[in-house]
Amino acid sequence: MGYVYILRCSDGTFYVGSTRDLDRRIIQHQQGMGSAYTKRRLPIELAWSEGFSRIDEAFAWEKRLQGWSHAKRQAFIDGGLDAVVGWSARTRAAQ
Numbered sequence: 001m002g003y004v005y006i007l008r009c010s011d012g013t014f015y016v017g018s019t020r021d022l023d024r025r026i027i028q029h030q031q032g033m034g035s036a037y038t039k040r041r042l043p044i045e046l047a048w049s050e051g052f053s054r055i056d057e058a059f060a061w062e063k064r065l066q067g068w069s070h071a072k073r074q075a076f077i078d079g080g081l082d083a084v085v086g087w088s089a090r091t092r093a094a095q
Helices: 022-030 055-066 072-081 089-094
Strands: 001-010 014-019 044-052
Touching: 001 022, 014 022, 014 055, 014 072, 022 044, 022 072, 044 055, 044 072
Parallel strands: none
Antiparallel strands: 001 014, 001 044
16 A cells, blocks of 8 residues: 655645655654655645555655646645646646
């Protein structure tokens, strides 16, 4: 089993990660042991997560989400995948 997750940091930024044990990883982040990025932005809160049958699927989603803008991540958290279908800088610029 694998998980991909988005954390909301104290400064309003998002952190995207993947793990095999979501509960343990969130605790690590909260204790300042998760990553250098979140350690400097405590406290953090879990904004979104999804489980996958395989860790490589979670990792692929992590990489996909890391390429998204803050606004796109927020829209995804708020409305799911349907909220970001067709969302790209090129599409939004043409509107």
